[in-house]
Amino acid sequence: MSARSPFVRSLYIALAALCFALGLAGVFLPLLPTTPLMLLAVALASKGSTRFALWIRANRFAGPAITAWEQEQAIPRRAKVTAVIMIVISAVVMALIIEALWLRIGLLAGLSTIALFIVTRRSPRRR
Numbered sequence: 001m002s003a004r005s006p007f008v009r010s011l012y013i014a015l016a017a018l019c020f021a022l023g024l025a026g027v028f029l030p031l032l033p034t035t036p037l038m039l040l041a042v043a044l045a046s047k048g049s050t051r052f053a054l055w056i057r058a059n060r061f062a063g064p065a066i067t068a069w070e071q072e073q074a075i076p077r078r079a080k081v082t083a084v085i086m087i088v089i090s091a092v093v094m095a096l097i098i099e100a101l102w103l104r105i106g107l108l109a110g111l112s113t114i115a116l117f118i119v120t121r122r123s124p125r126r127r
Helices: 006-026 034-048 050-058 063-072 077-097 101-120
Strands: none
Touching: 006 034, 006 050, 034 050, 034 063, 050 063, 077 101
């Protein structure tokens, strides 16, 4: 099947819509990563519907972070702070709930790596 077939295009659009919806839910749920889901939504929408991809980029909530990442591989300061706060909350909750030490250490190491990646990205230039 080619990327131009209606089925494949519809699949890309459906997956993009799912990622976008999960990204929006991630604004309120600490364990769902909003920005990566929005970036995936744009990538999928770009293959299925240019109009949908443009709409996501123009979205007042997701658009600026997506554009900053696409153009500069930068993460806005507010997004960094929010992400790190959510990661810390998630880490504390997991540390309190998970009993298996090896799993707790592995998850905390993974979350720490993600937080370090986020913090070390530059902030977008002012325009």
